[in-house]
Amino acid sequence: MSEHQFHADHAHFLMSEERRKALPPEKVLSDLDLQEKDKVADLGCGNGFFTIPIAKQTAEMVTAVDAQQAMLDQLRVNVEAENLSNVRYLLSRLEKIEQPDESVNKVLAAFVLHEVDDLDQTLSEIKRILKPGGKTLLLDWKAKETESGPPLHIRIPESDLMKKVEEIGFDSKEVSVSENHYGVLAELPADE
Template sequence: MTDKRFNPRNADKLVSDERKAQLQPEKVIVHLNVSSGDTVADLGAGPGLFTIPLAKLTECDVYAVDIEPEMLERLNQNAEKENIGNIQSVVSDLENVNLPDHSVTRVLNTFVIHEVGSIDRTIEEMKRILKPGGYLLLMDWEAVDSESGPPLEIRIPSEKMESMLKEHGFETELFYSDSEHYAIKAQKG
């Protein structure tokens, strides 16, 4: 089995101008409806492509959760450049998130669910840290051939991911940003 994790030495690719133009993080996070009073967890935050725009939307803490300390170090440098002070780095895997129960109102998980060992366990952790009524936005690569992204064999089809979220008690809304990516907005009951 190959290692599914993204190499932190390639972190600059994750926040490149090309990737920002392709993914348009500000347009993606609109679906989370973050307000100034929301506490947010960005699970698999990497160097901050989505974390930094999220932190600009709330006066509360944004928890940048990543298993790689090097990724979080880069995120902190990027946040400092933009004078953002409400990001808290949390070194943690996503199957045992190092945050208390019901500690956030919003969870973002972008392009990382295909890397975890247990998707079910990761979904349970997202559910655990979310307050009742809170929202999750999960975005990943559709299970189709494309020039970029992870190998096809580790991608999770959108319909399967939506079904798994429903099995864990989430109300879901599936939508597609383009032919290669999907997003699911899910609410915890």
């Protein structure tokens, strides 16, 4: 496990109004262009900050993946409170996702890539579960000092992440997120 993992004891912050103002989920997710028929995986889903808005935008099953059972338990409570029935809970490390090949057409990995032990393997797993023509939105902390967030030495510079996703066959572009966060929107070619 990574030297820095967000602990479930602090999960209340993930659903806070302060975080919603800094990272409005619907605005952030707009880059994924979610449609009603999209099959989506939310990697590092936590307690549902993005999972719940995704589940409200698609009629298909949303696979919520997290390495901590406590986060999935909190997510289940939050999903039930919203009366949603299209969320599948998957306890899994992101380096080996228990998900069939080419089973989703959209993937979100929000503020979790700096926590994985093997970034290259995690990106390969994202590619494996995505259908050709599928998109992934990778969000993380900018590699600069900020008041909150993970330690600077484990943050992934945006240019490094873009290079890695392009090396494994994605087309990618930078998307604007916030002053302290960046996004990489990566798409698999449809003919791959």
